[in-house]
Amino acid sequence: MDVSISILSQVAFWGLYSGCIYILLATGLNLIFGVMKIVNFAHGEFLMLGTYITFFLFVITGFNPYVLLIGSVPVLIVAGVIVERLCFRPILGTGKLNEIFISLGLIYIFQNMVALIWTDEWRSMKSPFSDITIALGPVQLPLDYLIIIVVTAVILVLLHFFLKRTPIGKAIRATSQNRKGAMLMGINVEKINMLTFGIGAGLAGAAGTLWAVSGQVFNPYMGSIPAIKGFAIIILGGLGSIPGAIVGGLAIGMVENFTAFTLGGSWKDAVSFILLIIILVVKPTGLFGEDEE
Amino acid sequence: MNTSLFRDPLTLATAIVVLIAFLIPLFVGSNLYYLTVLVLMLIFIIYASAWNFLTFSGQGSLGHAAFFGLGAYGASLMAARLGLPSILTLLFGGIFAAVIGVLIGLTCVRLREWFLAMVTFGFAVIIQTLVVSQLAPVTGGWDGFPVPKLVPSGIQGSLMIEYYIILIITIATIILFRWLLKSRIGLALAAIRENEIEARAAGINPVPFKLFAFGVSAFFAGIAGSLEIAHFGYVTPEIFGIDLSFWPIIYSITGGLGTLAGPVIGTIVVTLLWDGLNAMGLTYARFIIIGVLLVLIIIFLPKGLVSLPAEIRKRMKRKDT
Amino acid sequence: MKRENIFSVFLAACLVLLVLSTGCTDQQPPAAQSGEVKIGVIASMTGAASTTGKDIWQSAELAADEINAKGGIKINSLGKSVPIRLIQGDDESTREGGMKAVSKLITQDNVDLLVGGYSSAVVSAHQSIVAENKVPYIISGASSSSVSHRNDLDTSYMFFHRPNTDDSGEASVLFIEEVVRPAVNAKFGFAAERPFRVAVIYQDSPFGKGQLDAVKNVIKARSLPIEVVAEEPFKMGESDFRTVLTSVKAKNPDMIYSVTFLNELVPLTQQARRDVNFNTLIMAIENNDDPDYYKGVGTYGEGMVMESRFSPYAVPKGSTEVATTQFLSNFDKKYGGFAGMMGAATYESIYIAKEAIEKAGTVEKAKVKDALSNLAMPQMMEIMKGGTIQFSPDFRESKFDLYVVQLSMDQASGEPRPEIIWPENLEARAFVVPDWYTPGTS
Structure with missing residues (x-):
């Protein structure tokens, strides 16, 4: 078998594209972890909810699905805020693993609520651009994937400015760096928790819209595996580090696709975990993580 | 002596539960459905107790199906390839799971909680992938293979005999856990769980104890897995599924994390609730109810159902004053 | 205060559900006394395979309703026709769920016959309980040959109405x-x-x-x-x-x-x-x-x-055409939408059950099993080898064309x-190599 440059670059592009979904998930998880020091294993359910809300809006309005980001992101932010207030705030600072356990409950609740409303059949939708491809050197690139990569980049840039320039963003960063200090500075950390959780969920919602637009199929159970990989990514990239999440997301996207290319598709899920375990054996705090606590 | 023993309400309750467990088949013995539910319940009591034992050392796992499945495959391969009776290969299944468990534990002992959760989850995925791909010539891949039953089905009342065998194994498991926790090992585990740094200061090296907990937990999860397969008579890689990693967690939390009775009570209550809701024809709603139950228990009753009587007493007192 | 209220209400609700649910599971008398033929349908109503599960259940219902509308199943030993009653067994798409569902159908509901089964893994786990209790089981799924060709247990009561892999x-x-x-x-x-x-x-x-x-x-x-x-x-x-x-x-x-x-x-x-x-x-x-x-x-x-083997748009000409279009239109009328291939096989399985019980003249399980073994009924919707539905003598598999x-x-x-x-005898037109097709190179 001849492995030419054009094939490799094509595989790399699929990796880049699937990395986008992971980056959005991992960035959200990371923001939440930074501020609240908790891990939400039900984060993938926000992704799933995002795809269904996009699908629902698409069916009733018929708008261009990229426009529907305006719908899915705010809905998910509200959902995130509600989940934080009802489920995570009461257990903050209790048992070490409680947040993981409560996420298990949330996974069941979200998946089956959606299944009750929309049934659990596989669904998919079609982007108006799905038939357009752009030739880039030797590779044919579907326009949708290029848009998805651009949209992801725009969202990340917006997030960057939000965190760096706005007062709320600054408060989020302050809380993330030093919770007690932020409290002393008069920042309402509980409000920041809620908000951060909402933004994290909103990013997952955006990922959901992009997932649906790209023509990938979805059902109520589709969220768990991407979310768990998102979590592996933030361990790789360093807990709380957003650039780390971007690098990690791209890395996992690439590694997965190159593994599928060499070892075969059945190793696609397992390889992220192998990578994760190797890194944790070498460095128990993650690639760029430092010891806090 | 005897009378004082039964004056303790907890001992009395335990004695009653054990008595009921031994007598139940006499009433429902002819009913295959009840016996099947009971047998599966016992298997999951062992499994949930094994998972719960890990939390005594301050560790947790999101991928215990790895050990459940390894035990099942270890025992089944011995039984099917060497023609040994399933009752003997159980032990081998447990040991096989424990050995792998300790190896996995070696990578895990230094990890913080959420890393540990991820790594254990990942191991279940990796082991399943191995079983269906590279190891397929040995494991039969996705097809799996038939396994001799625990009690050959030709024997009159085989399911009831199976029930009693599994009941005895369950009781033995719980007694062993109780003894372990009362022993010096148990005390050391408690010290590590409460504060690892202080435990170190007191001269306890946490690593061997944590590994020990991992091994014991994997051993009994493996026994539970081999029992389930010996009950079904056929093993397939679905045994490594995510849902099988989650059930023992749900059972233990519902009953009460870090208590001996917790997984037992949790398994019984959740299984009855689950099958009851099923009989009422609820489908997705069944999962939602279990999910809501889990969330509510974690928030309002963090010590699980076992703490309910104490909790009620406390609240009653508060109302009185 | 409020928190406790919420929780106690929830606990009370759970308790009520528990009590109710035990009431739901009363043991049913066997058919001879109840004046109906009870068929257990094993379908994945929840879990990964639930879309197919619904298809299976609805198609079974459709078949049973049709048969009942025409008077039911004629049983010689009773000297009259009795209606079919379907009982749903949700296997939850898991092995444990399947085990419970099947054992409940067998002892609790006392079914005369089982139909359904989809995932090979799920079926392999409850085969032993069916073998022990000797209940005729028409399996419309479990396409893996390793399930139908098992020799470690007695599969003589299991009949596979599907092409194997x-x-x-x-x-x-x-x-x-x-x-x-x-x-x-x-x-x-x-x-x-x-x-x-x-x-x-x-x-x-x-x-x-x-x-x-x-x-x-x-x-x-x-x-x-x-x-x-x-x-x-x-x-x-x-x-x-x-x-x-x-x-x-x-x-x-x-x-x-x-x-x-x-x-x-x-x-x-x-x-x-x-x-x-x-x-x-x-x-x-x-x-x-x-x-x-x-x-x-x-x-x-x-x-x-x-x-x-069952297509919504390409219905083979001939004897199966009428049955297929009728089935599809009735299904659409009743449930809205299309029935799939698993639905069609389950629908046929109910008719196979009817045929076997009428041939046996009784619901006695051993006799129904013998009737199934010797069955030769004309094909219904799916095209069978030789135009008849019959189960092979070795592993009791029906053979599809x-x-x-x-x-x-x-x-x-x-x-x-x-x-x-x-093949030629069914073809509507010849195969065409598409214009856009490029062959590989060696």
């Missing part, structure tokens, strides 16, 4: 050898003995693995000039096939044989043609012939081929539509 693998290979290979050779002027290069992309599951093995076995057993140049597994539920396809494309196959579920075939086809620019023929397997496929795949489906369809665009609906192209 070997059967459908064989049909596909024969089609490729008889039709595709000569057509491609003719169009591109290749030598007749040029080996035809097939890439197999299969779901990493018993179903996918079974098909792959069957394909390889048939090629070897008949020493056909077909070469399997790639074997690429993918995870169940996968939606991103771009890398797998890129890897397969590099091996220059003449054709892809894909073993997928519907939700996987749609992205696979689209990504092959659109993203990877892989202009090769994709042959899919029988379980994908569903309206959702044609809707989902759109223009990218044009020219593709698919093995089938599978056919192959090819898709062409239908301007009216904007979706591709299938037409039967193989």
Whole structure:
């Protein structure tokens, strides 16, 4: 078998594209972890909810699905805020693993609520651009994937400015760096928790819209595996580090696709975990993580 | 002596539960459905107790199906390839799971909680992938293979005999856990769980104890897995599924994390609730109810159902004053 | 205060549910006294396979309603006709759930016969309980031969009304050898003995693995000039096939044989043609012939081929045509939408059960089993070998005549539509090598 440059670059592009979904998930998880020091294993359910809300809006309005980001992101932010207030705030600072356990409950609740409303059949939708491809050197690139990569980049840039320039963003960063200090500075950390959780969920919602637009199929159970990989990514990239999440997301996207290319598709899920375990054996705090606590 | 023993309400309750467990088949013995539910319940009591034992050392796992499945495959391969009776290969299944468990534990002992959760989850995925791909010539891949039953089905009342065998194994498991926790090992585990740094200061090296907990937990999860397969008579890689990693967690939390009775009570209550809701024809709603139950228990009753009587007493007192 | 209230209300609700649910599970008397034939339907109403589960259950209901509307099943030993009562057993798509459902149907509900079963893994776990209790079981799923060919337990009460993985693998290979290979050779002027290069992309599951093995076995057993140049597994539920396809494309196959579920075939086809620019023929397997496929795949489906046994749009001419259109329209009237292939097989299974019980003249299980073993009833909707439904003496499997369809665009609906192209006695038109097709190179 001849492995030419054009094939490799094509595989790399699929990796880049699937990395986008992971980056959005991992960035959200990371923001939440930074501020609240908790891990939400039900984060993938926000992704799933995002795809269904996009699908629902698409069916009733018929708008261009990229426009529907305006719908899915705010809905998910509200959902995130509600989940934080009802489920995570009461257990903050209790048992070490409680947040993981409560996420298990949330996974069941979200998946089956959606299944009750929309049934659990596989669904998919079609982007108006799905038939357009752009030739880039030797590779044919579907326009949708290029848009998805651009949209992801725009969202990340917006997030960057939000965190760096706005007062709320600054408060989020302050809380993330030093919770007690932020409290002393008069920042309402509980409000920041809620908000951060909402933004994290909103990013997952955006990922959901992009997932649906790209023509990938979805059902109520589709969220768990991407979310768990998102979590592996933030361990790789360093807990709380957003650039780390971007690098990690791209890395996992690439590694997965190159593994599928060499070892075969059945190793696609397992390889992220192998990578994760190797890194944790070498460095128990993650690639760029430092010891806090 | 005897009378004082039964004056303790907890001992009395335990004695009653054990008595009921031994007598139940006499009433429902002819009913295959009840016996099947009971047998599966016992298997999951062992499994949930094994998972719960890990939390005594301050560790947790999101991928215990790895050990459940390894035990099942270890025992089944011995039984099917060497023609040994399933009752003997159980032990081998447990040991096989424990050995792998300790190896996995070696990578895990230094990890913080959420890393540990991820790594254990990942191991279940990796082991399943191995079983269906590279190891397929040995494991039969996705097809799996038939396994001799625990009690050959030709024997009159085989399911009831199976029930009693599994009941005895369950009781033995719980007694062993109780003894372990009362022993010096148990005390050391408690010290590590409460504060690892202080435990170190007191001269306890946490690593061997944590590994020990991992091994014991994997051993009994493996026994539970081999029992389930010996009950079904056929093993397939679905045994490594995510849902099988989650059930023992749900059972233990519902009953009460870090208590001996917790997984037992949790398994019984959740299984009855689950099958009851099923009989009422609820489908997705069944999962939602279990999910809501889990969330509510974690928030309002963090010590699980076992703490309910104490909790009620406390609240009653508060109302009185 | 409020918190406690919420919690106690919830606990009370759980308690009430528990009490209610135990009330729901009263033991049912056997049929002879109850004046009805009880059939347990094992379907995955929840979990991964629940879409198919609903199809199975609804089709069974449809069949039972039809039979009951005509007076029910005539039982000689009772001297009258009795209605069918269906009882649902939800296997939850898990082995544990299946075990509980089956044991409940057998002892609690005292069913006379079982029908259904979908996932091979789930069925393999509860086979032992069926064997021990000797209840006739017409299985419409579990396509893996390792389930039907078990010899460690007594499967004499289990009857498999589905083609097993070997059967459908064989049909596909024969089609490729008889039709595709000569057509491609003719169009591109290749030598007749040029080996035809097939890439197999299969779901990493018993179903996918079974098909792959069957394909390889048939090629070897008949020493056909077909070469399997790639074997690429993918995870169940996968939606991103771009890398797998890129890897397969590099091996220059003449054709892809894909073993997928519907939700996987749609992205696979689209990504092959659109993203990877892989202009090769994709042959899919029988379980994908569903309206959702044609809707989902759109223009990218044009020219593709698919093995089938029950098609929503390509109904084979002849005796089965009336039954099929009637079934589809009745199903649509009752539930809205299309019934799938599993639904059709379950619908037939209920009629098979009726036939067997009437032949036996009793609901006595051993006699019903014997009647099933000796059954020879005319085919209903799906085309059977020799036009009769009968179970093979060795492993009690019914033998299907599978056919192959090819898709062409239908301007009216904007979706591709299938037409039967193989075998000759059923074909509506001949196979056409699509214009866009490029063969592989060796």
